[in-house]
Amino acid sequence: xxxxxxxxxxxxxxxxxxxxxxxxxxxxxxxxxxxxxxxxxxxxxxxxxxxxxxxxxxxxxxxxxxxxxxxxxxxxxxxxxxxxxxxxxxxxxxxxxxxxxxxxxxxxxxxxxxxx
Amino acid sequence: xxxxxxxxxxxxxxxxxxxxxxxxxxxxxxxxxxxxxxxxxxxxxxxxxxxxxxxxxxxxxxxxxxxxxxxxxxxxxxxxxxxxxxxxxxxxxxxxxxxxxxxxxxxxxxxxxxxx
Numbered sequence: 173x174x175x176x177x178x179x180x181x182x183x184x185x186x187x188x189x190x191x192x193x194x195x196x197x198x199x200x201x202x203x204x205x206x207x208x209x210x211x212x213x214x215x216x217x218x219x220x221x222x223x224x225x226x227x228x229x230x231x232x233x234x235x236x237x238x239x240x241x242x243x244x245x246x247x248x249x250x251x252x253x254x255x256x257x258x259x260x261x262x263x264x265x266x267x268x269x270x271x272x273x274x275x276x277x278x279x280x281x282x283x284x285x286x287x288x
Numbered sequence: 289x290x291x292x293x294x295x296x297x298x299x300x301x302x303x304x305x306x307x308x309x310x311x312x313x314x315x316x317x318x319x320x321x322x323x324x325x326x327x328x329x330x331x332x333x334x335x336x337x338x339x340x341x342x343x344x345x346x347x348x349x350x351x352x353x354x355x356x357x358x359x360x361x362x363x364x365x366x367x368x369x370x371x372x373x374x375x376x377x378x379x380x381x382x383x384x385x386x387x388x389x390x391x392x393x394x395x396x397x398x399x400x401x402x403x404x
Contacts, residue, residue, distance in 0.1 A: 173360045173381060174374040175367070178350075199372045200348045206374060206399035209325045211348050232316045234294075234394060244289045251291070256315045258290040258322060265289060270307050278350060280396060282324035282384070 173206050178213050186222075193220030193269075202283065209282045216240070216275040231259035238275030241268045244265050258259040290320050294329050302338075311338030311383075318399065325398045332356070332391040337384040345397050347375035354391030357384045 181197040193216060200211040202282060216222065216238075224243065235255045242249045243262050251257070259265050269275040299385040311334060316327040332338065332354075340359065351371045357363045358373060361380045367373070373379050385391040 173366070173376070173378055174357065175358070176368050176372050177368075178372055198375045199350070204347065204374045205376060206348065208346070208400075209348065209396065211350065211372070211396070217329050230322065231325070232322065232396070234315070234327065234350075242289065242291070246291070247402065248310060249289070249291050252293075254294050256292050256294055256327070257299075258316045258320050260289070263289055268371075278394070280325065280348070286323075 176201075177223050181213070188225070190223035190225070190238050191221065193217035195223055197277075205281060209280050211278060211280050214275075214277055216267065216269040218269050218272055218274070219248075222266045223266065224266040226253075226262050226264045227277075228261050229284055231257065231265075231279045233257040233259070234278045236276040236278065238269060238273050239271040240275050241270050242266075243268065258272055290316075294394055297329070299331075301372035304339050304341070306339035306341070307337065310338055310366050311345050315328065315394075323399060325396050327394060327396050330391075330393055330395055331386040332383065334385050334390070338382045338392075340380065340382040341393045344377050344382045345375075345400055346377050347373065347381070349373040349375070350394045352392040352394065354385060355387040356391050357386050358382075 197213045257258045299311045313329045355368045
């Protein structure tokens with residue numbers, strides 16, 4: 173049983189272009205022994221955004237604090253705390269903080285196996 | 289992109305013995321197209337507890353609200369909102385609400401592949 177508070181996990185800058193005022197904490201990863209999926213916590217400042225991108229892995233997300241807009245091809249969705257997103261593989265997406273306080277959300281991703 | 293608020297997801301009773309005042313909502317599951325892992329939200333009332341058990345799959349957990357004690361073989365850990373747990377496969381565990389308000393936590397589990 174590994175235990176920590178999210179605030180004790182190092183804050184890192186995502187290694188990706190096209191972002192503004194975004195940090196990431198890897199709360200549970202392969203370094204903890206997780207073999208199937210990883211839990212990350214993102215913080216996005218007011219006016220900030222994650223990249224408009226797509227990739228082969230899915231996202232499972234839970235919004236902890238704040239509000240903003242999720243962008244997808246052909247539309248957008250306003251979100252707030254308590255909202256849940258499932259982003260399918262290869263789906264284009266990004267997330268913008270349109271509120272006045274920091275957006276915090278969990279975003280989990282799989283460790284993809286070679287047979288997939 | 290599938291979107292919902294956690295409160296819009298049906299409340300169910302876990303099909304397991306040895307629990308008290310526990311509900312589960314399957315926020316993201318294979319019904320949403322998730323192939324690798326599932327996100328559930330548990331609520332445990334004051335004085336309630338999840339079962340003392342073990343299983344072959346791991347847990348990745350994030351405490352959203354409330355406080356209590358996580359029990360493991362040979363010890364216990366007090367938890368509060370913002371805390372994170374990684375429960376390894378076959379590790380004995382349960383969670384007790386020792387506070388005055390409802391404990392809410394996310395608990396994610398893998399969909400185990402036959403080759404694992």
